[in-house]
Amino acid sequence: MLPLPNLDDRLFEEIVDSARKMIPKLSPQWTDENAHDPGITMVELFSYLTEMQQYYLNRVTVKNELKFLRMLGVVPKQASYARVDVSFGNVQVPYLLPRGSKLRGLNEPFETVEPLLLLPAKIDRVLVSAKAEISDHTVANENNNVGYYAFGARAKRGNRLFLAFDRELPAKREITLTFDLFENYQVQANPSEEIEGGQIPPAKVSWFYSGADEAGENRSPRLLPLRIERDSTLHLSKSGSLTFTVPNLMSPMRIHPANDKARFWICAVLEEPGYEIPPKVEKILLNTVRAVHRETKSTVLSIDGTGEMDQQHVIDGYLPYFGEVEIQVQEEATGDWRIWDEVDDLTARKPDDRSCILYRNIDQQVFYLRFGNGEHGRIPPKGKGTIRVIAYEKDFAAHMWIGRSNGLPGQRFQLAQTPVLPKSLQLQVGIKLLDAPEWLWQDWTQVDDFERSGPDDRHYVFDQSTGEIVFGNSENGQIPDVSDDDNIRLLALQVGGGERGNVQRLLINSFARPELFGKLTVINHDFARGGAERETLDEAKDRLRRELMMTTRGVTSDDFEQLALATPGLRVARAKAIPLYRVGLRDYPQQKAPGEVTVVVVPYGEDKKPKPSAGFLSTVQHHLDQHRLLTTEVHVVPPEYVKITVHAVIVIDPDTKNLGARINDSLQHFLDVLDNSDPTKGWEFGRPVYKGDIYGIINQMAGVEYIQTLWFEAEGVGVQKDPSGDILLPPHGLVYSGRHQIELISRADV
Secondary structure (H helix, E strand, O other): OOOOOOOOOOOOHHHHHHHHHHHHHOOOOOOOOOOOOOHHHHHHHHHHHHHHHHHOOOOOOHHHHHHHHHOOOOOOOOOOOOOEEEEEOOOOOOOOOOOOOOOEEEEEEEEEOOOOEEEEOEEEEEEEOOOEEEEEHHHHHOOOOOEEOOOOOOOOOOOOEEEEEEOOOOOOOEEEEEEEEEOOHHHHHHOOOOOOOOOOOOOOOEEEEEEEOOOOOOOOOEEEEOEEEEOOOOOOOOOOOEEEEEEOOOOEOOOOOOOOOOEEEEEEEEOOOOOOOOEEEEEEEEOOEEEHHHHHHHEEEEEOOOOOOOOEOOOOOHHHHHHEEEEEEEOOOOOOOOEEEEEEOOOOOOOOEEEEEEEEEEOOOOOEEOOOOOOOOOOOEEEEEEEEEEEHHHHHHHEEEEOOOOOOOOOOOOOOOOOOHHHEEEEEEEOOOOOOOEEEEEEEEEEEOOOOOOOOOOOOEEEEEOOOOOOOOOOOOOOOOOOOOOOEEEEEEEOOOHHOOOOOOEEEEEEEEEHOOOEEEEEOOOOOOEEEEOOOOOHHHHHHHHHHHHOOOOOOHHHHHHHOOOOOOOOOOEEEEEEEEEEOOOOOOOOOOOOHHHHEEEEOOOOOOOOEEEEEHHHHHHHHHHOOOOOOEEEEEOOOEEEEEEEEEEEEEEOOHHHHHHHHHHHHHHHHOOOOOOOOOOOOOOOOOHHHHHHHHHHOOOOOOEEEEEEEEOOOOEEEEEEOOOOOOOEEEEEEEOOOOEEEEHHHOO
């Protein structure tokens, strides 16, 4: 790293003296240089300003560096929390596990991110039907380190995956299966991100369940369509979950073997193949959901007011079920919030009473909120998010109140809970009107700093280094109203994140409150991953340097290649951008296609000819269209594969052994789409196959005397053979090896 220069290297007297020495040259008529001269006074004034400017330029504080980074679009990343799938066992009866259920692993808090219907069922049999053969992978599915192909090693059209359950799955309830696929390949999938259009699946999978044709005792079971609610696996192309609903009652069927007992099945049928890599299953799990390393102390659930009488709203979540609850309704006129009373009966309430009924039945997992009809209890106003359910832990109630305002600028309040996830913070300040005994609550907004805050903006800053809430000074950010009682409180808060959440297998094994979940058990079959500490200033600066070198706009050929390789969610092994070219153009580069560029992409695959699916090509196309120039037309195409078969007659030393196999291996390695040691390398796009290259490979083999005959056989579109016998490929062509015909003749027989 280059040493930082000292910018404050001249004293005030030196600046004044330097300016005086320039007077005779710049202004010869100026002869009076004494201190009483007004010109000397101005020289001293500007010398003082210059000296001060040097002083400040030489001082780059942390605040300055953060501001400079923000000007460049970089903000230090917040702490991220680890994620892991957790499975629940010992389920005796169907049980809806609420969202946010709290777990523990090595005394670290975890909570589920989705509600999950737990079933007293298990996966009893796993069958794969491929090439009219059925194989049983039940034992492999029960072991962590043994994988199997979901649709066979070739994943052909019509192949099937059968999953049997030991009992009937409930109808018309959302059920979730988690698929853990093998993904530790040489080329890792690019990180997924939310982009318009999303990632297009490479194949199409349809799901069925064993049902009955007709009601009654003589109903015949068959496979009927299953309704898919959500599929984060993208048709089993990556790990994720499948949420489905069984439309009607299931019926047991016999699949394989014929004398097996009847079971309750669901079946996946590969309708349209196209996987770049056939999906390889490590484990299929029932009663499994994603959990994250965090703990919600308080949360806010927003509800839209309908403006109608007897409004009723169903609430879901761990804290609404098992924590303390408060109801707030927004005032139509001011936008402030009032707390409404919770009552048991609305019939005794007056028309203007702000009251509601909060009904909770934990055993039946019912939680709903009901308001009045205008005659017995007030009707909440109509609008988006005008009703709030604030749910918090019982032991957090005292920590919600963080202090009272004294009316002075720059007030700071310490939070008791750490480490805080800043994005989860929601804060309110209470005010009391002279004619109203109850509190009115105003929402305040978190900002990075007060530089853009006006005197009337309700803004606050969360200082992560100290864990304090900071308010403005009435010039940059409003000062909270002064109060004799605590009037500043938290509405929502989450703690967690960091590397501590990256726990090992089998360590998330208990509930935060075991008494709430009876005999249920929980375990994580995989490592928790993704937890990271808050980014330091130096780390943010290093990331800025890397991001400045990253390609964000497609202009040059190299830009398009780098963008294609970085397509989110895909394993792109190789990419080649061919400017001024489109497929089918003859005599390129003599003839060109102005304003067009063709990008050839090769996915990572285990086949000799890795072929991108239509979904793969569309996903890359969509990604490049977001980064290309407006006047550039981009075509994303698969490579044109050309099979090269070498025919050679070789004279060898009589004492040489296994030379034919070694020559064949060398040719296979040379004429390869993807290099085995580095899949990002391989045959150069469009490079001809020269006889001299093959001569060189064979002649360097130990035991080869000379090559008697050598010629090529090429199969592919756009291939040409020149008079010398070399093979010319189209610009987007790649070669792969055929079955080489190598004839070896002993020198003694010549």
